[in-house]
Amino acid sequence: MKKIYNSWFLITLVLMTLSCQDDFEEINTNSVDPTSTSVDPVFLLNSAIINTSFSNAQLIYDMGVVQQIVSPNSGVLTGANYNQDNRDVTDDHWVKYYENVIKNTGDILGQLEQEGAPSRPNLKNITRLVKALTFMILTDEYGDIPYFEAGKGIYDQIVLPKYDAQEAIYKDLIKEVREAVAGLNASAMVETGEVMYAGDTGKWRRFGNSLLLRVGMHLSEVDPALAEEIVREAFAAGVMRGNEDNYVVRHDNNYLNDNGALLNATEANNIYLVDTFVDYLLETEDPRLGALAIRYTNATSGPDQIQENGSTAAVDQIGMPMGYDNGTIGAVAENMGLASFYAFSQIDRYRVVRQAAPMFIITHAQTQLLLAEAAVRGWVSGNPADYYNTGIRAHMELMVQYHVDSEIPAADINSYLTNNPFNPADAMQQIGTQYWVACFLNGPEAFANFRRTGYPILTPNPYPSQDITGDFINRLTYPNSEVATNTSNLNEAVSRMGTDDLNTKVWWDK
Known part of the structure; x- marks a missing residue:
């Protein structure tokens, strides 16, 4: 009897072991792990795209420096209104972009590399473009930043990335955008699930070329030869053709416009x-x-x-x-x-900065105005006046996308262009000033272009107590969290770039 019992016990044990082995992989696989192959990485891409919309730092710093908005109040709103450092705000872009865009794009690229997924080249290259856009904004705001090692916490366990010089970042951005645009393939899997262009490789290609144009123009004063090369290349490859190509983050009641949420609540x-x-x-x-x-x-x-x-x-x-x-x-x-x-x-918070209002990041209007400047410089063919007028018209025509009550009639647009004609003798100032208007609610780009060109011509903020020694803020300061936790890497960047304050200029600001 004992032998029979032992035999049955052994058989049962073997069967249980085999059953456990069959279920082991399923039981021990985290089905909600964002790095798991069970989750389509296009969802991470969508989160990254949505979070490329600007943080509230643009309201308190970027748009304040270029004198589009101001608050008379201190506390949480201290910033460009007083030309004072407020690291509770200057970290807003940093935190939002690194935690939500750079992390997600890094996870996607790490997952695709780990899987060796040649069947999804469009996902890879769209991700590279979103990542490049975000890094450009970050380095323009702060200067030297974590770049080559950033976004590699999951797959490479790099939690304290080193800071890279802005010059090296810009040169790699050129490479990344070039390769990503070239790698888009209309014959490969179409990423219809992504929220920007529904996988339309033609629109992504024109966006990438428009981004490359912007990269090139930012280099106009520090490296004119390279700037001209990049601008010519982007122009020849084909940039945005109309407002339907705009890179615009469309918010809703689930994914709020950060600026709209602030301006319809505590700071209304x-x-x-x-x-x-x-x-x-x-x-x-x-x-x-x-x-x-x-x-x-x-x-x-x-x-x-x-x-x-x-x-x-x-x-x-x-x-x-x-x-x-x-x-x-x-x-x-x-x-x-x-x-x-x-x-x-x-x-108007009932129209333009509603909580679900769209946020325009790179537009046809801005692109045309950059081409107007490039044409004046002799870097692209075409009449500067045509680019100039097209850019103004495009920006006026997109007003309706904020709200139906913001629509500008065609007759009013035509009248404005007739009464405010392009003047070749004053071309750079006119273009720079119109770019300032076309970048309204795009503070990082307005701030960058103002530093690069000096337009519009502004009178310095006369507030009596300031944390700057020059006329204008030149960059945002690093977050306190980086000062406390990534100290040695940050200090290396400061020793290379200059003091971590509002005075220090970024590399391309000449």
């Missing part, structure tokens, strides 16, 4: 359009002012700023001057005959 009553920007649009009778702005003409407090009390008429708009705080701006408003400083013009 605290951020205003700068008089420099408003006055320029008024003087040229630019219809974009009525599409972008709102003024609560009789507001004496924040609660008075409701849509029913607002005017979007251009003639009613009054911008807030720079150089004041919440202790001094009230007297300025009173001297101007306003009910209070709450009666200065704001970005």
Whole structure:
């Protein structure tokens, strides 16, 4: 009897062991691991694309430096309004892009490399383009940054990446964009699940060439020969052809526009359009002012700023001057005959910065204006005036994408172009100033182009207590988290680039 029992026990044990072996891989596979092959990496790509929209640092720094918006308030809104360092804000771009874009694109590329997946070249190369776009924004904002070792925490276990010189970053960005565009293949698997262009390789190729054009133009002062080479190449390959090619992040109630979320909540009553920007649009009778702005003409407090009390008429708009705080701006408003400083013009949060408003990152309008500058320099063929007018028209025509009530009639566009013709004798200033307008709500690019070209011509912010020694902020400071945890790598970058403050210039800023 004992022998029979032992035999049955051994048979049962063998069967259980075989069963466990059959189930072992399934049981021990994390089905929700984003690096697992069970998860389509296109979902990580979509998360990366959505998070290329700008953080709130652009409201407090980038757009403040170029004098498009300002707040009289301190605390969390301290930044370009006072030309002061506020590392609770300067880290916003860094944290959002590294944690949500660079990490995800790095994971995708690591997974594809691990799998050896030649069947999805379009996924790989679209990912490379999104990654390149994001790194360009990051290095333009901060200077030297983690680049070659960044985004490799999962597959290479690099948690404290070294910082790379901006010159090396830019040269590798050129290589990455070139290779990614060349690697797009209309005959390969179409990545229809991606949220930007639904896998349309033609649009991704034109986006990549437009990105390459922007990279080239950023080098115009530091390396004109290389800049010309890159610009010619991008132009010949074919850039964006219309607003349907725009790289625009479309938000919804699940994926909110960060700027819209802020301006419709805690800071709804605290951020205003700068008089420099408003006055320029008024003087040229630019219809974009009525599409972008709102003024609560009789507001004496924040609660008075409701849509029913607002005017979007251009003639009613009054911008807030720079150089004041919440202790001094009230007297300025009173001297101007306003009910209070709450009666200065704001970005219209009911249209342009709704919580679900789109965010335009690279556009046909901006691309055409860069081509206008390139044509003036003799780097591309074509009439600068044609590129200039096409760029302005394209930007005015996309206003309707913010909201139907922001649509600019064709007749108004035609009238504006007739009354504000391109003047070859003043070409660079005109183009640079129009680029400033076309980059409204694209603070990082407006900030970059202002440093590169010096346009528009701005009077320095006169606020009395500042953390800068020159006229304007030149870069954003590194996050405190990097100062504390990646100290040695950060210090190496600082020793190479210059002091970690708002004064130090990035490599291409000559």
